[in-house]
Amino acid sequence: MSLTAGRMAATDYAMPSAEPLPDSPAALIARIAQRDxxxxxxxxxxxxxxxxxxxxxxxxDPAAAEEVLQEVFWQVWQEAGRYDPKRGxxxxxxxxxxxxRAIDKLRAIRRREKTFVAPVxxxxxxxxxxxxxxxxxxxxxRGLVRSALDxxxxxxxxxxxxxxxxxxxxxxxxxxxxxxxxxxxxxARLGLERLRAVxxxxxxxxx
Amino acid sequence: MNRDxxxxxxxxxxxxxxDLEDRERFEVLLDARDAEAxxxxxxxxxxxxxxxAEASVAPSPGVKAALMARIDAEGRARDAVVRTLETKRPAxxxxxxxxxxxxxxxxxxxxxxxxxxxxxxxxxxxLAQLQQEAAAIKEELNxxxxxxxxxxxxxxxxxxxxxxxxAGGATARMVWHKTTGGLLVVQGMPPTPAGKAYELWxxxxxxxxxxxxxxxxxxxxxxxxxxxxxxxxxxxxxxxVTLEPASGVPAPTGAMYLAGKx
Numbered sequence: 001m002s003l004t005a006g007r008m009a010a011t012d013y014a015m016p017s018a019e020p021l022p023d024s025p026a027a028l029i030a031r032i033a034q035r036d037x038x039x040x041x042x043x044x045x046x047x048x049x050x051x052x053x054x055x056x057x058x059x060x061d062p063a064a065a066e067e068v069l070q071e072v073f074w075q076v077w078q079e080a081g082r083y084d085p086k087r088g089x090x091x092x093x094x095x096x097x098x099x100x101r102a103i104d105k106l107r108a109i110r111r112r113e114k115t116f117v118a119p120v121x122x123x124x125x126x127x128x129x130x131x132x133x134x135x136x137x138x139x140x141x142r143g144l145v146r147s148a149l150d151x152x153x154x155x156x157x158x159x160x161x162x163x164x165x166x167x168x169x170x171x172x173x174x175x176x177x178x179x180x181x182x183x184x185x186x187x188a189r190l191g192l193e194r195l196r197a198v199x200x201x202x203x204x205x206x207x
Numbered sequence: 208m209n210r211d212x213x214x215x216x217x218x219x220x221x222x223x224x225x226d227l228e229d230r231e232r233f234e235v236l237l238d239a240r241d242a243e244a245x246x247x248x249x250x251x252x253x254x255x256x257x258x259x260a261e262a263s264v265a266p267s268p269g270v271k272a273a274l275m276a277r278i279d280a281e282g283r284a285r286d287a288v289v290r291t292l293e294t295k296r297p298a299x300x301x302x303x304x305x306x307x308x309x310x311x312x313x314x315x316x317x318x319x320x321x322x323x324x325x326x327x328x329x330x331x332x333x334l335a336q337l338q339q340e341a342a343a344i345k346e347e348l349n350x351x352x353x354x355x356x357x358x359x360x361x362x363x364x365x366x367x368x369x370x371x372x373x374a375g376g377a378t379a380r381m382v383w384h385k386t387t388g389g390l391l392v393v394q395g396m397p398p399t400p401a402g403k404a405y406e407l408w409x410x411x412x413x414x415x416x417x418x419x420x421x422x423x424x425x426x427x428x429x430x431x432x433x434x435x436x437x438x439x440x441x442x443x444x445x446x447x448v449t450l451e452p453a454s455g456v457p458a459p460t461g462a463m464y465l466a467g468k469x
Binding site: 033035037040041044045048049050051052053054056057066069070073074075077078079081082086087088089091092095096099100145148149160163164167168169170171173185186188189191192193195196199 | 211214215217218219220221222223224225226229234237238240248249250251252253254255256257258259260261262263264265266267269270271273274275277278279282397398400401402
């Protein structure tokens with residue numbers, strides 16, 4: 001399932017100007033914008049797992065994560081008409097929404113639990129800790145993500161993680177790490193380029 | 208912009224980490240269908256989605272069931288309100304007059320927008336944006352002054368609009384003055400779908416709804432709308448808000464979200 005979603009991402013978006021295939025994510029989004037319940041159901045089946053994986057990675061609380069997942073897909077239903085193919089693939093659009101919502105929720109939880117203060121280092125490395133919930137089920141998949149991220153040089157990995165899992169902007173990361181903004185921008189690029197190479201290699205190995 | 212710079216923007220965009228200014232710079236490239244930018248974004252985005260896909264977790268079935276139920280409930284609510292609105296329309300025959308007048312005005316408006324779009328380019332956009340901001344500030348000042356005047360007048364009325372089912376927990380208030388018009392303030396409205404806008408109606412007792420302006424809501428679901436007075440001699444009994452095509456329509460067609468009596 002996970003690799004299928006990944007492949008759909010790459011193949012579908014490879015032809016942004018072509019007429020979307022009837023069952024492509026882009027076609028499903030267009031139908032959802034027309035309030036097509038069936039299309040929504042299929043889009044959910046294809047990508048809910050993808051979104052939930054990311055939300056769980058950010059939030060760590062399974063119940064809160066499913067709550068956020070529901071909000072994210074409700075947004076998809078309400079706002080599919082706003083999806084703009086020029087700005088990227090439907091999956092990336094979904095992932096961005098999932099990320100934003102999860103981080104909003106995380107910040108709300110932290111505000112509520114005033115005593116909780118996560119130092120940068122702790123929040124960066126927290127994914128290394130065993131989480132207790134759902135042991136083993138997604139461990140192998142998580143291991144792959146972990147090893148892809150771990151293959152990055154430390155400095156690049158911190159930038160990617162602070163950006164993606166903590167929702168900081170590049171300026172915020174620069175301030176937090178006490179590095180020039182230009183350095184952070186370059187590290188984000190190098191980090192993603194390297195991740196892409198690693199994912200490709202692993203993808204070929206797995207297929 | 209050189210290749211590395213474009214790739215840096217693309218990486219930041221895919222990570223969702225760009226500051227506003229950089230995001231706008233990159234979106235200008237995307238809107239201009241810059242091949243380097245599109246390719247880089249596609250690759251970085253698929254890296255991010257592949258990375259997320261590796262950690263996929265199957266949600267419990269309850270999440271989908273709840274969503275589908277919510278969608279069905281929304282559909283039923285919309286049908287019900289449309290039916291309610293249909294039965295509440297006593298003087299259908301008068302609407303074509305409105306629609307003739309307003310269709311003309313709308314056609315002129317649409318033509319103006321089309322000409323505007325044709326002459327603007329990606330590089331004009333920034334300038335246009337600054338002008339818009341300046342105009343918005345002026346407009347805001349005028350609006351504030353109008354509000355002060357309105358609030359000081361003893362003939363000013365305050366109306367609370369009730370949220371109907373599609374509006375969820377929205378709240379809305381209208382400050383209304385027969386001769387100077389009024390101000391509608393809404394909070395907690397659902398996001399405005401693309402191509403749609405909320406439209407306010409001033410409804411005379413036993414008469415057809417009079418269009419009183421269209422508005423969209425911000426990310427928090429809030430908006431305020433300055434409302435012009437209706438024609439002299441026309442009494443207004445009810446205010447209502449429906450969801451309509453973005454350019455507004457001469458007579459209500461969409462679901463009713465808010466309603467309140469003076």
